[in-house]
Amino acid sequence: MADVKLHPDWLARVGGEFDQPYMAQLKAFLAAERAAGKTIYPRPRDWFAALDATPPDEVRVVVLGQDPYHGPGQAHGLCFSVQPGVRVPPSLVNIYKELASDLGIVPPRHGHLAHWAAQGVLLLNAVLTVEAGQAASHQGRGWERFTDAVVAVVAARAQPTVFLLWGSHAQRKAAAVPGLGAGSPHLVLRAPHPSPLSAHTGFLGCRHFSQANAFLLAQGRGEIEWQLPEQSA
Numbered sequence: 001m002a003d004v005k006l007h008p009d010w011l012a013r014v015g016g017e018f019d020q021p022y023m024a025q026l027k028a029f030l031a032a033e034r035a036a037g038k039t040i041y042p043r044p045r046d047w048f049a050a051l052d053a054t055p056p057d058e059v060r061v062v063v064l065g066q067d068p069y070h071g072p073g074q075a076h077g078l079c080f081s082v083q084p085g086v087r088v089p090p091s092l093v094n095i096y097k098e099l100a101s102d103l104g105i106v107p108p109r110h111g112h113l114a115h116w117a118a119q120g121v122l123l124l125n126a127v128l129t130v131e132a133g134q135a136a137s138h139q140g141r142g143w144e145r146f147t148d149a150v151v152a153v154v155a156a157r158a159q160p161t162v163f164l165l166w167g168s169h170a171q172r173k174a175a176a177v178p179g180l181g182a183g184s185p186h187l188v189l190r191a192p193h194p195s196p197l198s199a200h201t202g203f204l205g206c207r208h209f210s211q212a213n214a215f216l217l218a219q220g221r222g223e224i225e226w227q228l229p230e231q232s233a
Contacts, residue, residue, distance in 0.1 A: 006048045006051060006052065007048075007051055007052045007055050007056075009055045009056050009057060010048075010051045010052075010055065010056055010150070010153075013056055013153045014146070014149045014150055014153060017145070017146050017149050020145075022142040022145055023142060023146065025141075025142060026141050026142035026143065026146075029138075029141050029142075030129065033131065038131050038132070039131070039132035040129050040130070040131060040132070041068050041069065041070060041074070041075040041129065041130050041131075041132060042068055042075040042076050042077050042129070043076075046075070046076050046077035047077060047128050047129060048077065048128070049076060049077025049078060050077055050078050050079065050117065050122060050123050050124045050125070051122075051124075051150065052077075053077075053078065053114065053117035053118065053123075054117050054118075054120060054121065054122045054123075056153055056154065056157075058120045059120050059122045059154050059157075059159075059161060060119070060120035060121065060161060060162065060216055060221055060222075060224065061116075061120065061121040061122065061161065061162045061163075061164060061212055061216075061224060062121075062122045062124065062151065062154055062161060062162070062163045062164065063079060063080065063121060063122065063123050063124070063164045063166075064079070064124055064125075064126060064151070064163075064164070064165060064166075064169075064170035064173055064174065065079025065080055065123070065124065065125040065126065065170070066079075066125060066126055066127065066136070066167075066169050066170075067125055067126065067127035067128075067129075067130045067135065067136055067138065067139065068125055068127075068128070068129065068130045069082065069089065069130075070130045070131065070132055070133055070134060070135050070137075071132075071133075072132070073085075073086050074086050074089070075130070077128070078113050078114065078117055078123040079123045079124055079125040080092050080095060080111075080113060080123060080194075081111060081112055081113035081114070081117075081123060082110075082111040082112065083112065084110055084112050085110070086110075086111065087111075088107075088109075088110065088111040089111060090195065090196045091193070091194045091195050091196075091199075092111045092194075093107075094194040094195070094196065094199040094203060094204065095194050096108075097199075097204060098194070098203065098204055098205070098206065098207075098208070098209070099209055099226055101204070101205065102207045102208070102209045102210045103209055103210055103213075103226060103227075105226055105227045106227070108228045108229070108230050109230065110228075110230075110231075112228075113228070115225075115228050115229055116224065116226070116228070119224050119225060120224070121224060122154065124147060124150060124151070125147070126143065126144050126147050126169065126170075126173055127139050127141075127143040127144060127147075128143050128146075128147070129143065144173070147173075148173065148176065148177065151173070151174065151177050152177050152178060152179065155177050155178065155179030155180050155184070155186065156178070156179050158185060159185075159221070160185045160186055160187065160215070160216075160219040160221065161185075161186045161187075162186065162187045162188075162189065162211075162212040162215055162216065163180065163186055163187070163188045163189065164189055164191075164208050164212065165188065165189065165190045165191075166190075166191050166192065166193050166194055166203060167192060167193030167195075167198070168193075169193075170193075171190055174188065187211070187212070187215040189206070189208045189211060189212070191203045191206040191208060209224075209226050212224065213226075
C-alpha cells in the first residue's frame with residue numbers, strides 16, 4: 001500500500017494497524033486481485049481519501065457507509081459521494097431529498113461531497129475497496145477492522161461529535177465501538193438506510209441534518225454548511 005495517501009495526523013493514531021497481520025493479508029489479497037486482472041474501485045490513491053480529506057482533529061460529523069460504488073468512474077473514497085460528471089446515485093438522491101425537506105437546501109446537479117469532507121464530515125465506508133460490478137466483494141477481508149480503529153479514534157475524543165448511522169450495517173458497526181454508549185459526549189442519530197429500498201421507512205423525515213447542526217452549535221463547534229456548491233470541485 002505504498003502508493004496510498006494517509007494524512008499524518010491519522011497515521012499517528014492508526015498507523016499501528018499497518019503492522020498487524022490482518023493488514024498484510026489484506027494487502028496480499030488486493031495485490032493478487034489486481035494481478036489477476038480484476039478492476040478494483042476506487043483507484044489505490046483514493047483508498048484513504050476520506051481520512052486525507054478530514055483530519056482527526058477536524059472531524060465534527062461521522063457518516064458511515066458500507067463499501068464503495070462498484071460502477072465505472074463512481075467511487076473516489078468518500079462514502080455516498082461520486083466523482084464530478086457522474087450521475088447522482090439513488091441513495092444520494094434520497095439524502096438530497098431529506099436535506100431539502102429538513103433545511104430547505106436546493107439539491108445540486110452533481111454528487112461530489114468533497115465540500116462536506118472539507119468541513120469536518122468524515123465520509124467513511126466500512127470497506128474501502130470493491131471489485132468492479134461486484135457489490136460487497138471485499139467484505140470480510142480486513143478493512144472492517146481498520147475502519148473500526150478509525151471510528152474508535154473519533155469516539156474516544158472529548159470533542160462532541162455527531163455520528164449519523166443510516167441502516168443496520170452502520171448501526172452494528174458503531175455498536176461495537178467503545179465511546180459511543182451511555183455517557184458519551186457525542187450525538188448518535190440512527191435511521192434506516194437512504195437506499196430506495198428503505199428510505200421510506202424512516203430515513204425520509206429523520207431531520208438528522210438540522211439535529212446535527214443544532215447539537216454542534218450548542219457545543220460551540222459550529223454548523224456544517226450542507227448546501228453544496230453547484231459546481232463540484
